[in-house]
Amino acid sequence: MTFRIPPRLIVVALVLPLFAAASIARAQAPRQPPAPPAPERFDGYQHLRVRVESVRDLRTLASLGAIEAACHGAGIGPSDFIVPPGAAALLDAAGIAYSVLNPNIQHAIDAERAAYDRARAAADAAGAWDLGAAGLRGPDWFSTYHPYDEISDFINALVQAYPALASRFSVGPSLQQRDIFGIRLRAGPPGDRPQVLLNSMQHAREWAAGSSTLWIARTLLAGYGSDPDATRLLDSFEFLIVPVVNPDGYVFSWTTTRLWRKNRRDNGNGTFGVDTNRNWGFQWGGEGSSGTTSSETYRGPAPFSEPETQALRDFVLANPRILLHVDVHTFSQFMLSPWGWTGALHPDQSLYATLNAGMKAAAESVAGSLFSAGPSYITIYPASGVMPDWVAGAAARLSWTYELRDRGEFGFVLPPEQIVPTAQEAWAAVRWASLWLLDHSLFISFAEGDPASVRAGTSTAIDFDVRRAALDPDPDSVRLYWRRGRAAPFQQAPLSTLAPGSFRATINPGPCNSVVQFFIEASTTSGLPVSYPAAGAAAPIEAVVRQFSPAFADDAEIDRGWSLGVPGDTATAGQWVRGNPVGTSAQPEDAHSGLNCFFTGQGVPGGQPGAADVDNGFTTLLSPAINLAGAADARVSYWRWYVNNTQGNYTRDDVLTVQVSADNGATWTDAEIVGPNGLGTQGGWEFASWYLSRLSPPVSPSAAVRLRFIAADIGTQQILEAAVDDVLVEAIACAGAPCPGDWDRDGAVLPADLAAFVNAWIADLAAGTLVTDTDASGDVTPADVAAFVAAWFASVSGAC
Ligand SMILES: [Zn+2]
Numbered sequence: 001m002t003f004r005i006p007p008r009l010i011v012v013a014l015v016l017p018l019f020a021a022a023s024i025a026r027a028q029a030p031r032q033p034p035a036p037p038a039p040e041r042f043d044g045y046q047h048l049r050v051r052v053e054s055v056r057d058l059r060t061l062a063s064l065g066a067i068e069a070a071c072h073g074a075g076i077g078p079s080d081f082i083v084p085p086g087a088a089a090l091l092d093a094a095g096i097a098y099s100v101l102n103p104n105i106q107h108a109i110d111a112e113r114a115a116y117d118r119a120r121a122a123a124d125a126a127g128a129w130d131l132g133a134a135g136l137r138g139p140d141w142f143s144t145y146h147p148y149d150e151i152s153d154f155i156n157a158l159v160q161a162y163p164a165l166a167s168r169f170s171v172g173p174s175l176q177q178r179d180i181f182g183i184r185l186r187a188g189p190p191g192d193r194p195q196v197l198l199n200s201m202q203h204a205r206e207w208a209a210g211s212s213t214l215w216i217a218r219t220l221l222a223g224y225g226s227d228p229d230a231t232r233l234l235d236s237f238e239f240l241i242v243p244v245v246n247p248d249g250y251v252f253s254w255t256t257t258r259l260w261r262k263n264r265r266d267n268g269n270g271t272f273g274v275d276t277n278r279n280w281g282f283q284w285g286g287e288g289s290s291g292t293t294s295s296e297t298y299r300g301p302a303p304f305s306e307p308e309t310q311a312l313r314d315f316v317l318a319n320p321r322i323l324l325h326v327d328v329h330t331f332s333q334f335m336l337s338p339w340g341w342t343g344a345l346h347p348d349q350s351l352y353a354t355l356n357a358g359m360k361a362a363a364e365s366v367a368g369s370l371f372s373a374g375p376s377y378i379t380i381y382p383a384s385g386v387m388p389d390w391v392a393g394a395a396a397r398l399s400w401t402y403e404l405r406d407r408g409e410f411g412f413v414l415p416p417e418q419i420v421p422t423a424q425e426a427w428a429a430v431r432w433a434s435l436w437l438l439d440h441s442l443f444i445s446f447a448e449g450d451p452a453s454v455r456a457g458t459s460t461a462i463d464f465d466v467r468r469a470a471l472d473p474d475p476d477s478v479r480l481y482w483r484r485g486r487a488a489p490f491q492q493a494p495l496s497t498l499a500p501g502s503f504r505a506t507i508n509p510g511p512c513n514s515v516v517q518f519f520i521e522a523s524t525t526s527g528l529p530v531s532y533p534a535a536g537a538a539a540p541i542e543a544v545v546r547q548f549s550p551a552f553a554d555d556a557e558i559d560r561g562w563s564l565g566v567p568g569d570t571a572t573a574g575q576w577v578r579g580n581p582v583g584t585s586a587q588p589e590d591a592h593s594g595l596n597c598f599f600t601g602q603g604v605p606g607g608q609p610g611a612a613d614v615d616n617g618f619t620t621l622l623s624p625a626i627n628l629a630g631a632a633d634a635r636v637s638y639w640r641w642y643v644n645n646t647q648g649n650y651t652r653d654d655v656l657t658v659q660v661s662a663d664n665g666a667t668w669t670d671a672e673i674v675g676p677n678g679l680g681t682q683g684g685w686e687f688a689s690w691y692l693s694r695l696s697p698p699v700s701p702s703a704a705v706r707l708r709f710i711a712a713d714i715g716t717q718q719i720l721e722a723a724v725d726d727v728l729v730e731a732i733a734c735a736g737a738p739c740p741g742d743w744d745r746d747g748a749v750l751p752a753d754l755a756a757f758v759n760a761w762i763a764d765l766a767a768g769t770l771v772t773d774t775d776a777s778g779d780v781t782p783a784d785v786a787a788f789v790a791a792w793f794a795s796v797s798g799a800c
Contacts, residue, residue, distance in 0.1 A: 044085030172311025204249030270403025485746025510747025559623030570617025574601030741795025
């Protein structure tokens with residue numbers, strides 16, 4: 001196999017059976033470039049996490065020459081800065097609190113460059129870089145970061161090693177006329193397969209983002225034919241990977257200023273650079289971007305003013321089959337879904353929430369790194385004019401920002417030993433989302449999970465959603481088919497539309513303790529049929545028809561026996577009270593219903609949001625014992641309000657924990673943990689509901705079930721307010737047991753049950769199963785038939 005390497009490199013012919021043993025030629029470079037000026041040094045510069053409490057604090061930091069040191073910028077709340085020597089003492093004098101994440105950023109920069117020099121020398125000595133996982137020659141290409149030219153060489157080498165799978169493309173030129181190149185990966189002809197777009201290094205200093213997208217490209221190619229996931233993904237998708245969106249800034253970060261973020265636009269006033277990730281033309285110019293040319297988040301003079309964003313925009317528009325897009329950044333370990341420009345939720349939030357949860361779990365499963373996932377604005381900071389908002393908003397694709405390792409110890413200068421582990425986490429998340437989308441043409445779901453119980457009654461509602469996933473649904477195609485019991489023919493339920501994508505089927509189930517079975521069918525706009533569950537009528541959802549009866553209902557208007565605080569609580573302020581709240585920017589002004597609710601700490605009219613919030617510990621709201629004896633399950637619902645810091649920032653660590661006990665408070669099971677980031681943490685009354693049977697571990701109803709709401713102030717200087725109203729606990733039960741003669745569980749004892757039993761008994765004999773072992777003898781015998789027939793006659797004669 002021959003690698004054709006660009007002219008400045010010597011071409012070396014290798015005959016290797018596997019890419020795992022492949023190498024790239026690495027020349028003793030024939031060119032003699034003039035020695036560049038030495039890079040800017042950051043000796044003694046410290047990476048601080050600063051408690052920013054005001055705009056004045058931000059101005060103070062700017063006056064000290066502090067560099068905003070987070071991908072998403074700085075704001076009120078804990079924010080990262082890299083500050084020059086001596087600045088920390090001035091922050092002390094100004095009374096601005098901070099913690100030191102890295103005492104000397106130059107050490108990390110020196111170590112990073114030394115690692116490159118070592119690897120480069122080894123590559124020169126070996127005449128090659130090892131491109132595979134277990135190469136025979138040269139140092140591992142992923143043992144160091146690489147300058148722009150070497151990344152370009154790497155792309156060429158991949159294309160040459162995998163000509164059937166990979167090709168190079170150009171997105172367009174940068175401001176300084178460097179090529180914004182990419183690599184296209186797929187197995188077979190393009191057809192109409194969906195595309196996945198991964199791009200990185202809009203921000204020049206985020207080197208580990210670039211190495212991660214390159215590593216994903218290499219992993220897909222090297223895994224094709226051996227790794228089932230990589231094979232399936234390249235057989236099904238076309239991956240478009242653009243590792244260096246901002247080549248001018250990236251080159252500058254190597255030659256001159258390691259911590260450079262923006263592109264290299266001369267702003268004409270002595271400042272340089274536009275933040276390309278604030279320059280996109282969707283909601284351009286809003287919160288979380290700056291009109292000041294010196295700012296790290298300078299948005300540029302107009303939307304799409306920069307050649308880099310223009311080129312990538314046109315590339316996205318030219319590839320209308322892009323289904324999934326990830327804009328990869330570092331650092332702080334987030335998966336951020338739209339929107340960045342507003343705290344309002346994206347119309348596809350339920351789909352985004354499902355994918356966020358899956359990607360987070362996938363990334364965390366690699367090495368235990370913790371990621372947070374949620375809508376960008378409410379999970380970290382507002383940011384306007386960002387690429388994922390444009391991709392989701394203007395181009396209507398599924399789009400994310402990933403923030404990879406770490407959480408600030410090294411920040412942008414992540415040690416090279418973490419290149420591969422960081423990339424593995426990104427790959428795990430991308431792989432999970434891509435495979436999920438392959439398996440989900442549509443997103444069909446129930447708000448409270450697949451129903452295990454349905455309400456007895458003649459007109460029982462089953463609410464569900466049918467929304468886009470990989471494809472769009474045809475709303476007119478949605479059907480729910482159901483039947484009483486397990487044997488009757490399925491029938492179509494009358495359906496109404498509650499909201500776009502949300503439907504209500506109405507069924508007329510049998511009596512308590514009978515079962516209903518149902519499944520949903522829908523089509524995509526392209527006519528592809530989808531069933532949920534996937535097997536449709538062959539394996540429908542089965543729910544037991546049960547009575548839902550209120551066991552405890554509390555609108556908080558009168559005292560119904562809650563404990564406002566318990567022994568052991570540690571909060572020194574903001575303990576739970578019941579009453580009519582005085583609103584602040586953090587606390588509700590009105591109960592959810594009526595006058596009163598439970599809330600943490602009564603403020604005074606016109607008071608500050610932090611005046612009566614929870615401080616220095618936790619406070620517990622404990623319910624009285626609720627009698628659920630004899631219930632098969634219970635459903636708990638309530639309205640809650642929760643705010644943990646009205647400013648929103650990525651080091652929020654406070655949560656609201658909702659727990660349930662079935663032994664009168666001796667042991668507790670988590671039901672819901674709200675926060676520290678994302679949904680439900682920014683105030684507003686929100687409805688929550690869950691079933692005891694769905695908790696982990698499941699909780700069995702008892703005569704003394706208690707609920708508790710724990711609002712904890714773990715961090716410092718965070719504004720924390722919680723409120724609860726309209727708690728409802730419903731017992732889910734039937735009087736009596738299922739009728740033993742009702743074999744098909746349709747609620748009636750009929751000759752059909754005899755026939756169904758005999759058929760099942762014959763099936764047991766044939767398959768060796770024990771479904772009809774009525775007498776529990778451990779064997780299927782004629783005695784079972786006799787026992788069932790006796791039970792059937794007892795049932796029809798009125799025993800149940
Ligand atoms: Zn970034």
